[in-house]
Amino acid sequence: DAKTTQPPSMDCAEGRAANLPCNHSTISGNEYVYWYRQIHSQGPQYIIHGLKNNETNEMASLIITEDRKSSTLILPHATLRDTAVYYCIVRVNSGGSNYKLTFGKGTLLTVNP
Amino acid sequence: EAQVTQNPRYLITVTGKKLTVTCSQNMNHEYMSWYRQDPGLGLRQIYYSMNVEVTDKGDVPEGYKVSRKEKRNFPLILESPSPNQTSLYFCASRLAGGQDEQFFGPGTRLTVL
Numbered sequence: 001d002a003k004t005t006q007p008p009s010m011d012c013a014e015g016r017a018a019n020l021p022c023n024h025s026t027i028s029g030n031e032y033v034y035w036y037r038q039i040h041s042q043g044p045q046y047i048i049h050g051l052k053n054n055e056t057n058e059m060a061s062l063i064i065t066e067d068r069k070s071s072t073l074i075l076p077h078a079t080l081r082d083t084a085v086y087y088c089i090v091r092v093n094s095g096g097s098n099y100k101l102t103f104g105k106g107t108l109l110t111v112n113p
Numbered sequence: 114e115a116q117v118t119q120n121p122r123y124l125i126t127v128t129g130k131k132l133t134v135t136c137s138q139n140m141n142h143e144y145m146s147w148y149r150q151d152p153g154l155g156l157r158q159i160y161y162s163m164n165v166e167v168t169d170k171g172d173v174p175e176g177y178k179v180s181r182k183e184k185r186n187f188p189l190i191l192e193s194p195s196p197n198q199t200s201l202y203f204c205a206s207r208l209a210g211g212q213d214e215q216f217f218g219p220g221t222r223l224t225v226l
Contacts, residue, residue, distance in 0.1 A: 041220060043217030100171075101156075
């Protein structure tokens with residue numbers, strides 16, 4: 001399985017951009033990078049995913065390096081409600097059509113007023 | 114509203130007393146899955162189902178059973194709960210294609226005394 005490495009915690013000022021890094025140096029060519037977040041023991045929430053191109057949606061942007069060994073999730077204008085644990089996940093085909101998401105420890109992002 | 118629901122949300126029980134945690138989704142998703150979340154261990158997959166009457170083991174299936182008689186429901190059964198099954202449980206669903214986002218339920222906090 002491709003492993004991911006994230007900093008355990010980060011702080012961000014409200015209204016500023018939050019840039020969350022993730023290393024996935026053993027990623028294979030057909031493995032996608034997913035980002036989810038979990039707000040205090042609620043169910044994880046999907047944010048964005050990508051393969052090799054940068055992606056943007058209404059929640060965030062995902063920047064993937066050309067060699068695909070790392071990525072950055074960008075929340076352009078962080079709010080207090082963005083305080084959560086953010087998980088960077090490499091989606092692995094674990095057999096048949098069971099694309100498994102393995103959640104590590106993630107990054108606790110704290111947005112400060 | 115598209116959602117995954119779980120019941121009960123909180124449960125305290127005693128060792129050996131059979132229990133069922135229900136999971137239901139209203140998005141016509143083929144794929145459903147159960148995870149447990151424990152401090153320091155992240156989310157671990159218990160069982161998954163690719164469609165009606167098709168289920169398979171995840172990473173930590175011991176002590177659990179599941180069934181998938183209808184597309185919308187995927188109950189988790191603990192025949193003889195033990196204290197090491199005290200955990201936060203999440204049900205999730207998605208379309209079968211694999212790229213799509215996974216929707217998670219709100220969680221069930223189970224305590225086995």
